[in-house]
Amino acid sequence: MFFEIKQSINRFYNLILFAFSYWYSKLFGKFCLLNLPFAIHIETCSLCNLSCLFCEQGLGNINRADSFIAFTDFQRLINNLPKNIFWITLYFQGEPLLDDTIIEKIKYLRSNDFYVELSTNAQNISYNVATSLVNSGLNRIVVSMDGISQKTYEKYRTGGNIDKVYDAINNLIKAKHILKKKSPKIIVQFVVFRHNEHEIRLFKKHMKKIKVKTSIKSAQLVENAIDFLPKNKRFSRYKILNDQLILKKLPSTPCTRLWTELILLQNGQIAICCQDKNANFLNDNWYKKSINEIWFSEELNKIRIQSIKGKYLDICYNCDKGF
Ligand code: SF4
Numbered sequence: 001m002f003f004e005i006k007q008s009i010n011r012f013y014n015l016i017l018f019a020f021s022y023w024y025s026k027l028f029g030k031f032c033l034l035n036l037p038f039a040i041h042i043e044t045c046s047l048c049n050l051s052c053l054f055c056e057q058g059l060g061n062i063n064r065a066d067s068f069i070a071f072t073d074f075q076r077l078i079n080n081l082p083k084n085i086f087w088i089t090l091y092f093q094g095e096p097l098l099d100d101t102i103i104e105k106i107k108y109l110r111s112n113d114f115y116v117e118l119s120t121n122a123q124n125i126s127y128n129v130a131t132s133l134v135n136s137g138l139n140r141i142v143v144s145m146d147g148i149s150q151k152t153y154e155k156y157r158t159g160g161n162i163d164k165v166y167d168a169i170n171n172l173i174k175a176k177h178i179l180k181k182k183s184p185k186i187i188v189q190f191v192v193f194r195h196n197e198h199e200i201r202l203f204k205k206h207m208k209k210i211k212v213k214t215s216i217k218s219a220q221l222v223e224n225a226i227d228f229l230p231k232n233k234r235f236s237r238y239k240i241l242n243d244q245l246i247l248k249k250l251p252s253t254p255c256t257r258l259w260t261e262l263i264l265l266q267n268g269q270i271a272i273c274c275q276d277k278n279a280n281f282l283n284d285n286w287y288k289k290s291i292n293e294i295w296f297s298e299e300l301n302k303i304r305i306q307s308i309k310g311k312y313l314d315i316c317y318n319c320d321k322g323f
């Protein structure tokens with residue numbers, strides 16, 4: 001009890017430090033960083049069973065070897081995390097449920113009082129897996145389902161089977177019901193393209209019927225993907241200029257994500273945000289350095305200072321943050 005109260009006070013204090021640091025930097029144009037991150041994404045597994053059309057993993061553009069974080073390394077990492085962090089996402093470039101130790105990892109995080117989220121393509125959630133996920137204490141699960149028919153779904157989710165996604169959602173609902181658990185909260189995510197935008201209404205109707213929350217998300221596209229742009233502008237982060245896709249609105253600066261989160265890759269590399277798929281900006285390695293050292297490193301501070309000055313990185317020109 002005492003530990004939990006202390007943890008909550010620490011986390012709240014960290015929020016205050018963030019608000020001060022970020023707004024001081026933004027308003028006065030001077031760098032300030034007093035807080036630690038709130039959220040950490042951990043790529044427990046960099047292997048995937050699908051080859052989605054515009055995903056760097058699916059396109060084969062990820063330059064680290066496919067592998068997993070060993071459970072002992074994961075435990076060591078979690079033991080050394082600053083206690084101010086409260087949100088852990090177990091996903092980056094890869095399918096987390098291909099990791100045989102994922103349930104143990106979730107349990108370990110929950111026993112350390114972290115809020116845990118996992119995002120999955122849901123190709124492997126049998127009733128047994130759903131039961132293990134529910135029993136693990138997982139707080140939130142995001143299931144990708146960009147369509148309601150196989151024909152539409154597989155246009156983006158190359159190699160995916162939509163029936164397995166329907167089964168996964170049903171298994172999760174059933175497991176929660178039988179085990180009488182409120183978590184994990186199930187969010188079914190629909191990434192909108194031209195080929196599936198006509199199915200949004202039916203998708204929402206179906207999910208409402210089975211009492212599952214939905215998230216409608218704009219697609220991140222690559223060059224020459226104009227044909228995939230939804231007709232309904234509401235669902236697109238891009239406009240077309242001289243036959244090129246460009247963001248309708250650039251993210252505001254400085255970028256809040258540089259003050260709030262960090263992404264730890266399976267091989268030890270650190271990504272500065274979710275657009276930095278190949279961790280191209282930092283040379284640090286979390287197997288060798290503490291998260292505190294990495295968070296306050298000169299290398300990362302230089303990027304924050306550039307952001308305060310309103311300078312964008314090349315990855316910012318395809319970011320969803322301004323949308
Ligand atoms: S399932 Fe996720 S990680 Fe795998 S290829 Fe598709 S978008 Fe990429």
Ligand code: SF4
Nearest residue numbers: 251255273275316319
């Ligand atoms: S791509 Fe740029 S704007 Fe987007 S989250 Fe990363 S640093 Fe921020």
